[in-house]
Amino acid sequence: MASIAIRGASILDGLGNSPVDGDVVVEDGRIVSVGPSGVAADQEIDAAGATLSPGFIDTHSHDDGAFLRYPDMTFKLAQGVTTVVAGNCGFSAIPASGGSEDMDASGGILAGAAGEFTDLDGYFAAVEARRPAINNMMLVGHNTVRSLTMGLERRAPSPSELSTMRDHVARALDQGACGFSSGLIYRPGRWSETDEVAALTEEAGKRDALYTTHMRNEGDLLLEAVDEALAIAAAGNAHLHISHHKSAGPANWGRISESLAKVDAALAAGRRVTLDVYPYTAGSGRMIEYFNLDAPSRELAEVIRIASCPAFRQYEGRMLKDIAADEGVDIVEMVKRVLTAPKGDRTICIQFIIDEADVETNLLHADMMVGSDGIPDLKGKPHPRLFGTFPKILGHYVRERGLMSLPEAVRRMTSLSAATFGMASRGQVREGYWADLVLFDPATVVDRATYDDPKRQPDGIDLVMVNGTVAFKQGEHQHAGSGAMLRYRQSG
Ligand code: ZN
Ligand code: CU
DSSP states (O other), X not given: OOOEEXXXXXXXXXXXXXXXXXEEEEETTEEEEEESOOOOOSEEEEOTTOEEEEOEEESSOOOTTHHHHOTTOHHHHTTTEXXXXXXXXXXXXXXXXXXXXXXXXXXXXXXXXXXXXXXXXXXXXHHHTTOOSSEEEXXXXXXXXXXXXXXXXXXXXXXXXXXHHHHXXXXXXXXXXXXXXXXXXXXXXXXXOHHHHHHHXXXXXXXXXXXXXXXXXXXXXXXXXXXXXXXXXXXXXXXEEEOSOOOOSGGGTTTHHHHHHHHHHHHHTTOOEEEEEOSSSXXXXXXXXXXXXXXXXXXXXXXXXXXEOSSOGGGTTSBHXXXXXXXXXXXXHHHHHHXXXXXXXXXXXXXXOOOHHHHHHHHTSTTEEEOOOOOOOTTSOOOTHHHHHHHHIIIIIXXXXXXXXXXXXXXXXXXXXXXXXXXXXOSSOOTTSBOOEEEEOTTXXXXXXXXXXXXXXXXSEEEEEETTEEEEETTEEOOOOOOOEEOTTOOO
16 A cells, blocks of 8 residues: 655644654554654655644544445544544444334434344444445444333333343444443433443443443433442443533533532542533434423523424524514424424424533543534534534634643544543554544634534644545545444454
């Protein structure tokens, strides 16, 4: 395979060290030399002083189905993202029954190619056949495992059901999943007791893998939910990773510090705990999960914006309160109208529930990674985090706000994520490591995606390399198809 040299770059190693000027040479997918070098190469790229860092790692994605539907993964690649973790919030493409009903449990978030696979090996083969642009590391999800085993039953599993669930989790981990994820606000996870989740987390613990969680509560009962997450990870002897850490609702703004204090206490006691956050003040998800249809919350309805809605495409991109006003309908009635329409349960909404000061407090924590939590439903007006998360960190929080140094921000988006999620030989610019690289201009890099126009590509990302092949250059996708399916702690 031809060698490529990127010359004259300001190189960030991903470990948080200051940049060093020099060249990086790659061959056969890996970095073969870093630093001032006379090493000749078949192809030369002039970095012209731009910053070269490890490719960014999106620790919180819902891209399981996107790898099948949109293998170009442009919305991630154009941000400089070379690897994602999928299977979050308890929803994973695997295990699957091979029938089409599996995907219903996730409300279409994971919609992919049902029937092609049942386990991680099969899913990876199906994705590889489509030549994906970026790398994928998978979690196995509790909600998926539970609904496959016992449907949407609102009860504890029988001993034999629990053992079937355990087998599903174990099989996925043995095939290379990096951990077990839960989404305890969602159906059916919300009907599980702590013991059930802890028992399944043991499978992750036995393999020194992760327990990642969308906690049972991110609002009034946030602190109790952190206690439960810590208890589950302790019982299962697993590394705890708290997903999209937030304190939702104005009444709870500011309490993020109390939650982080619990994390710090656990770290001080020798526990392994990490977190991720998305850099926005709105969340997004399947709307039906947030409302009790018997008594929808008016307060929440007021801050809802419709992202995608197969039942009413004309509502996409609009605040629910504006739609209700236009139609002369009470907003609570409007919630019911949207959710009870045919396919109404597939509505994805955006909810403005987070305080900007909490986002910054989160970002200041040394064990805080970045995860987009983007939902790749490209038909409507998705949350802009899908297209803008990583450039927003670099442009807004690092350059404009000066919240942290560039090397530190890059560390949290590369080496820390790779080490935590077991991406062997990735996340650093280092000889022998896989050549997942991004060349960007720290002075101009910026997200362009907004709530009104969410699918705009960022500026300032000059070049992205995935496994040693140029995948994206000057705003253009190269259709290299060089992404790999990653297995926990295996270098491949
Ligand atoms: Zn979640
Ligand atoms: Cu999520």
